[in-house]
Amino acid sequence: MSTPNSGQQNDIAIYTRGVSKYFPGVQALKELDFEVRRGEVHALVGENGAGKSTLMKIIVREYLEDEGDVFIDNQNAKGMGIRDVQQLGLSLIHQELNLVPMLTVAHNICLGQEPLTRFRTIDWKRMRDKAKEFLDQISPEINLADRVQDLSIPHQQLVAIARSLTTKPRFLILDEPTARLDQKATENLFSFLANVKNKGLTVIYISHQLEEIYQICDRITVLRDGKKIITAPVNELPQGDLIRRMVGMEITQQVPKEHVPIGEVILSVRDLSPEKKGENINFELKSGEILGIVGSIGAGKSEVAHAIFGSDPKKSGTILISGRELNTRNPVEAVNAGLALIPEERKAQGLVGNESVRKNMTIASLEKRFCAARLWIKQTKEKEAVRESITTLKIATRGTEQEVQFLSGGTQQKVVLGKWLMSDSDIYLFDEPTKGIDVGGKHEIYRLIMELARQGAGIVFISNELPEVLSLCDRILVMYQGRIAKELSATTTNREEILFYVMGGKENEQDTKQSWPTDQ
Amino acid sequence: MSWVGRKMSRTQSSLGQLISNYGTILAFLVAIIFFSIATDTFFRLGNLQNIIIQSTALGLCAFGLTLVLIAGEIDFSYGGIIGLVGALLASMLQQGYSPLSATLVCLLVGGASGLLNALLVVGFNLSSFLASVAVFFLCMGAERVYSHGVTVWIQNRTMLSLVQGHIGPVPTPIVLLLGLLFVCWFLQTQTRAGQHVRAIGENIQAAREAGIRTSLVKSLVFVLAGLLFAFAGCLETLRNGGAIMYAGKQLLLFVLAASFLGTATFKAGKANFPGTLVGAFFLITLMNGFTLLGMKFYLIPLAQGLILIASVAISSIRRGEIEQVKF
Numbered sequence: 001m002s003t004p005n006s007g008q009q010n011d012i013a014i015y016t017r018g019v020s021k022y023f024p025g026v027q028a029l030k031e032l033d034f035e036v037r038r039g040e041v042h043a044l045v046g047e048n049g050a051g052k053s054t055l056m057k058i059i060v061r062e063y064l065e066d067e068g069d070v071f072i073d074n075q076n077a078k079g080m081g082i083r084d085v086q087q088l089g090l091s092l093i094h095q096e097l098n099l100v101p102m103l104t105v106a107h108n109i110c111l112g113q114e115p116l117t118r119f120r121t122i123d124w125k126r127m128r129d130k131a132k133e134f135l136d137q138i139s140p141e142i143n144l145a146d147r148v149q150d151l152s153i154p155h156q157q158l159v160a161i162a163r164s165l166t167t168k169p170r171f172l173i174l175d176e177p178t179a180r181l182d183q184k185a186t187e188n189l190f191s192f193l194a195n196v197k198n199k200g201l202t203v204i205y206i207s208h209q210l211e212e213i214y215q216i217c218d219r220i221t222v223l224r225d226g227k228k229i230i231t232a233p234v235n236e237l238p239q240g241d242l243i244r245r246m247v248g249m250e251i252t253q254q255v256p257k258e259h260v261p262i263g264e265v266i267l268s269v270r271d272l273s274p275e276k277k278g279e280n281i282n283f284e285l286k287s288g289e290i291l292g293i294v295g296s297i298g299a300g301k302s303e304v305a306h307a308i309f310g311s312d313p314k315k316s317g318t319i320l321i322s323g324r325e326l327n328t329r330n331p332v333e334a335v336n337a338g339l340a341l342i343p344e345e346r347k348a349q350g351l352v353g354n355e356s357v358r359k360n361m362t363i364a365s366l367e368k369r370f371c372a373a374r375l376w377i378k379q380t381k382e383k384e385a386v387r388e389s390i391t392t393l394k395i396a397t398r399g400t401e402q403e404v405q406f407l408s409g410g411t412q413q414k415v416v417l418g419k420w421l422m423s424d425s426d427i428y429l430f431d432e433p434t435k436g437i438d439v440g441g442k443h444e445i446y447r448l449i450m451e452l453a454r455q456g457a458g459i460v461f462i463s464n465e466l467p468e469v470l471s472l473c474d475r476i477l478v479m480y481q482g483r484i485a486k487e488l489s490a491t492t493t494n495r496e497e498i499l500f501y502v503m504g505g506k507e508n509e510q511d512t513k514q515s516w517p518t519d520q
Numbered sequence: 521m522s523w524v525g526r527k528m529s530r531t532q533s534s535l536g537q538l539i540s541n542y543g544t545i546l547a548f549l550v551a552i553i554f555f556s557i558a559t560d561t562f563f564r565l566g567n568l569q570n571i572i573i574q575s576t577a578l579g580l581c582a583f584g585l586t587l588v589l590i591a592g593e594i595d596f597s598y599g600g601i602i603g604l605v606g607a608l609l610a611s612m613l614q615q616g617y618s619p620l621s622a623t624l625v626c627l628l629v630g631g632a633s634g635l636l637n638a639l640l641v642v643g644f645n646l647s648s649f650l651a652s653v654a655v656f657f658l659c660m661g662a663e664r665v666y667s668h669g670v671t672v673w674i675q676n677r678t679m680l681s682l683v684q685g686h687i688g689p690v691p692t693p694i695v696l697l698l699g700l701l702f703v704c705w706f707l708q709t710q711t712r713a714g715q716h717v718r719a720i721g722e723n724i725q726a727a728r729e730a731g732i733r734t735s736l737v738k739s740l741v742f743v744l745a746g747l748l749f750a751f752a753g754c755l756e757t758l759r760n761g762g763a764i765m766y767a768g769k770q771l772l773l774f775v776l777a778a779s780f781l782g783t784a785t786f787k788a789g790k791a792n793f794p795g796t797l798v799g800a801f802f803l804i805t806l807m808n809g810f811t812l813l814g815m816k817f818y819l820i821p822l823a824q825g826l827i828l829i830a831s832v833a834i835s836s837i838r839r840g841e842i843e844q845v846k847f
């Protein structure tokens with residue numbers, strides 16, 4: 001690749017030179033050179049933790065680089081803040097939808113820049129006209145007078161995109177914009193992108209969906225472990241090649257899989273359609289088995305777990321636990337039937353922050369194990385059990401009475417684990433149990449999960465980190481857009497194959513499969 | 521797609537929507553009809569005027585609270601401000617200060633209390649619940665220090681005419697109340713700043729990203745609320761004819777109830793000015809009606825409580841959930 005001479009590269013919109021970024025214990029970006037040409041749609045791909053978000057946050061100045069330089073429009077961004085780059089015409093659309101639910105679509109688009117009448121009141125008509133101008137570019141069928149709270153999530157996302165256009169951006173960064181979009185809204189977005197490209201807008205497009213990358217992008221940059229692997233035009237980088245470069249060949253740290261006897265079917269999910277997301281989910285889980293579920297953000301993994309557990313409603317479907325139908329309308333029935341869900345957002349769903357380790361751990365099993373005559377708590381027995389858990393799980397706490405909010409993320413996750421281990425469940429649904437946890441903590445958790453399997457529990461392990469799924473699970477279900485796209489056996493598959501299905505690859509298109517090397 | 525289903529069920533249940541938006545008004549009308557039939561004295565011009573005059577201070581104070589609720593915060597400081605302002609007003613008039621200067625000092629004190637709230641909440645990131653309760657206590661303490669617990673009566677005719685007089689045929693408090701309702705409603709719904717208050721209350725992150733100066737707007741909200749509280753305090757004092765110790769404490773729960781009843785009126789789940797006024801009228805009407813019915817005074821709160829639960833219940837029955845105003 002040619003090195004641009006600063007100040008004369010008029011066809012380069014944004015570039016970085018030798019950018020490095022360190023976070024405690026990890027180097028997120030390593031001397032990264034990245035460049036985006038004017039008027040192109042540039043795909044940024046990589047596995048979770050490859051550094052995509054960090055790089056984008058540095059470009060929009062939410063983070064500052066530790067080494068190297070960032071140039072936007074040939075200006076060095078050193079010393080620039082978020083506002084400065086916005087004034088240069090840079091706009092980032094992130095995954096969170098920052099809209100005001102009870103205001104109208106028109107008002108949300110014009111929020112902060114409402115047109116005024118000569119009496120300094122809001123000029124509603126001009127506001128609608130102005131909003132229409134931006135909304136028409138992307139989704140004319142949305143009604144401007146509707147309140148945002150009444151819109152579907154895909155439409156809300158389109159409104160958020162229309163909103164970002166009001167600053168008249170010249171560089172647009174979209175972070176997985178289609179994760180929340182349905183088919184129709186995705187088409188809207190794509191025709192919009194095709195349109196703005198003709199007008200010279202530069203787009204950086206982060207995505208996990210192969211199909212759309214090849215449909216709308218001009219060039220692709222692959223990141224892996226904070227390094228740039230390649231930048232190439234899409235037609236020079238076939239799908240198999242792309243995935244191979246995302247995954248790399250390095251042998252990652254692995255936990256030795258302990259093979260335990262696999263028993264009877266204890267959980268069968270039949271034609272399950274969760275209300276939030278997902279269609280016709282079918283699978284069975286045997287005792288002693290660890291079943292992985294993988295898929296990109298928005299594929300519907302957590303939704304399946306919550307629908308099984310009863311914490312989210314389901315549209316249809318049957319759940320059988322050891323052959324008996326579970327009528328999950330609420331989690332209480334699920335817990336009584338021997339199910340445990342270890343949720344992803346442990347702070348919001350799994351822990352009471354300002355309560356002690358002890359109370360958090362025993363909250364789910366108080367009635368079953370520690371209550372005398374269902375009236376009072378047998379405190380000595382309770383404390384003993386908690387102390388035992390603290391030792392076996394190696395929980396770094398000062399004691400049973402420490403408030404959990406002062407514990408580290410990994411330790412908190414272990415408290416949640418401890419809680420469900422005490423409940424003596426038969427089936428455990430783990431939703432991204434290792435997310436945001438350091439390597440040491442992860443290994444502890446793997447060990448625990450394998451111990452549970454050894455004791456005969458059935459385990460559903462939802463994760464986005466393919467190495468851990470591959471080394472821990474017996475079988476792997478790949479979800480794509482709410483459906484199970486593929487079932488794979490962990491012993492015969494590899495990261496490339498999983499990633500292929502995660503990104504929406506179709507079986508018959510998998511021409512390169514045979515040539516894929518296994519890194520196992 | 522689940523959202524399609526949700527949207528359809530919304531349009532299908534437009535009657536439910538109507539009830540949930542106007543349930544409080546419905547209950548209010550039922551109460552009026554009931555009292556009109558059950559007593560000879562309720563539905564008379566004099567009594568109706570009386571209800572409105574009694575609702576004035578309550579309503580104005582509740583407007584202040586409503587403004588803060590719209591911004592997504594809460595403010596209890598009126599409980600102290602009303603009493604402090606009353607003590608100041610009565611004794612300043614007694615010492616011969618002009619009504620205008622006495623009122624201005626009162627408003628200044630109210631605004632300063634609001635500023636203190638703003639400083640604590642915006643500057644020091646305290647929860648508005650805690651901050652405003654602290655300011656409540658401060659003001660109550662100041663009132664005690666200042667008045668030594670002595671009731672001071674007001675003799676100034678000009679001032680008293682503010683609550684007892686008429687503008688044309690209409691009693692002055694009614695003009696004040698409806699006038700302020702219009703001003704508050706207009707400023708909040710028709711101006712940029714007013715809409716930004718709502719945006720901040722609904723999603724402060726979105727407001728920030730839209731370039732709204734959230735700290736400034738929030739501070740202004742607290743100061744304006746303080747001014748409204750002080751104004752309400754002046755009127756309450758005049759209506760009582762003097763400064764009675766802890767006048768604010770009597771209003772404390774009524775103001776809170778009026779504002780939150782307002783959230784169950786018109787805009788389901790959201791604080792709004794017209795709803796708050798309906799809430800204030802409703803509360804006073806119940807008290808007035810039950811008194812006319814000859815109900816023992818200690819039973820009135822009981823009856824009020826039951827009716828409030830019932831009226832909010834109709835509003836939320838079809839929604840299946842009461843959207844809580846967050847602090």
